[in-house]
Amino acid sequence: MRLLSGSARLAGVIGWPVAHSRSPRLHGTWLNRYGIDGAYLPLPVAPEHFADTVRALRHAGFAGANVTIPHKEAAFAVCDRLEPSATRAGAVNTLMFDEHGITGANTDGYGFVANLRAHGVDPASGPALILGAGGAARAIAAALQDAGAAVTICNRSPERAAALTAHLPPARVLPWDQRNAALADHALLVNTTSLGMTLHPPLDMNLDAAPATLAVADIVYAPLTTPLLAAASARHLRAVEGLGMLLHQAVPGFAAWFGVTPVVDEELYRIVAA
Template identity: 55%
Template sequence: MTAHPKMPPVPRQILTGKARLAGVLGWPVSHSRSPALHNYWLSRYQIDGAYVPLPVEPAHFVQAVRGLQAVGFRGANVTLPHKEAAYAIADDLDHSALRAGAVNTLVFQPDGRIRGVSTDGDGFVASMEAEGLAPKGRALLLGAGGAARSVAAALQDYGMEVAVTNRTAERAEKLAEALPGLGVVPWSVWEEQLGAYTLLVNTTSLGMEGGPDPMFRPSLRHAARHLVVADIVYVPRLTPLLAEAEQHRLKTLGGLGMLLHQARLGFREWFGHDPEVDADLEAYVRASV
């Protein structure tokens, strides 16, 4: 068993009745490392605040969001399967959310309105750049949900030609209609066509611990040697897809970097401080995975 790195010490902050509150909505949410991430920042910067996991079934999403507003939360992150529902509940959507068609960050305004933002795509690109990975050419995304659209839009803006594949073809076609220039590859043949791509990104929960198919490990035997394989899942750290990529000696990118970089905007909005993504933060959150 591989030992986790020792968590760097973090000063403890004291909560008061004026504490700023935020959290992460998901179903399930036990896998999320956003609480470790945000509470690390809160302690580092000695901010009077807290960030908590909020397991919410899809049928109760709207009720939960209104309840958080009512008790004074500043906002929340949104993870699977709520990103499109978050888009629907937002009163105001920024450019990133409109382009992504989904929201992963809700900001509760003093006047009661909700602002929706999508930081997933920019967070993914930032994590690629931080690891020195800058693939050009063609990207293939697995999945056609909110995360897929956000990442696809960001990669298009980055200059890549992007295609998606999804087990439900209608969802992939719908996503292609929303993002002009986006290609669609049938799920039954995407493994055979990998040689035409420079970047493969799993944007689904397949391979996630506790997810619908934690053993998801497609064949990469048709991949070109220059293919970069990325997975936005970060629990486990080495997903079956990334393990398969390592077997083929392909470059890989885990989901933790995307998590760290996408979190900055929400933290700034809720807690009033622009946090830093650095080695100490990564070590702390990685040790919690």
Template identity: 60%
Template sequence: MMLSGKARVAGVMGWPVSHSRSPRLHGFWLREHGIDGAYVPLPVRPEDFAAAVRALPKLGFAGANVTVPHKEAALAACDEVSPLARRIGAVNTLVCRPDGSLWGDNTDGFGFLENLRAGCPGWRPEAGPAVVLGAGGAARAVVAALLDAGCPQVRLTNRTRDRAAELAADLGGAIEVVAWEERRAALAGAGLLVNTTTLGMTGAPPLDLALDPLPAAALVTDIVYAPLVTDLLARAQARGNAVVDGLGMLLHQGRPGFEAWFGVRPEVTPALRAAVLGDAPA
């Protein structure tokens, strides 16, 4: 549909941002619901981020998503943030309020859990310990979401142990820091294995992890979606584990922001997945 002078506008702020699939994601929903609105890429250098964020309400934006490397800076730039975003230490969703103030939230954990529930309906967070590889921003959101959802224990391992220890100290709760060299042993008795590292991503080194101690009933997921089926997922599937790819986390995390900006709660569908992947018209 044609945009009017009353169109609501949102976007995604990152540096770089040209690789982001969020414009495809939100553009699909805007067309699907016939909304008078637009969602645009906003390439912002780190040194310009604070000023750019404060300009959003002045430019009439409804809000924005925030991606690498700005999620931590976004937390500091907001007037108010959700308790969850404060706990994670990062904001990925900004809402411009009528009074011109900025509210920030983190929907990555929501997207992660919704993706698992949709991709493997029988999975339950309380079913057993989760092994989480990595200790970056995504891992913080994933671990917080798992603990809040009732996961009895998170076994956290990272190539740099200090980062994992820092994450555990910040979030608290039932987190056991495991040395990277002990990652294989940590799989014993686990109900979930999550890779939040870039290992296995297109152009990155492979993830070196033998899966033999992992129970056959465990669910395996990788938040990477390029490639869509990583080597980890392929090997897990070959041995009989249920697997969930990482694309759905991106799709589901976008739903709360879209609702806040455009007034409609969108759904994740096969047609949406195809459009975001580029298998159908974007």
């Protein structure tokens, strides 16, 4: 059994709620694997207490924290410094504390692109059609642009899509009712909405116009195989599940907090998916 010392490194995930998060299992697996004197904790924090809690964690000696729903924009505001990934995404999911203050990064885009590559998908293979216009969509769109892909945003609210593309030129907006036909002109389809998640309605998406080379990615990981991914697999399209994004986005934060760059492998996938 791994025992903590008085100098253990501490990090965690801040959310409201946070009990559903698989991040403690993920980081706990790495801490055990590498024999690190440290712990990673679930931290349920209501929005009205978020900023005070983040500052208190830094003063309490935490190395940093992940941030999940609904705090990613509040995390952006509380930082003393922002990495380019956070500035591009307009949100923060990874906080790092030191004697100089609070640094914020966004690793969602990094995790998404790393997961694509792990599934044999080149993010620059062609245009990407992104469904949704929230924080995850912005981070993923920025990462795909940085990798060399043209990006189209398609959202049920065209105003939100337009607001997102205004920050990421030359991304363009596609009306929601044109999403099915537009597949013919894209190499990658990405669902960043909650549609298809457990206890949510399925995504209404028809893949009839999809070329045989289309890759389909869903950032939802509960269930692991969403209705969208099942439909893609039935058409023999390359399907990219969302759990891998969670695993890969965790790598930079773990390295910053605990001093070891961890490996994402099949054993980790099985443990976190269980």
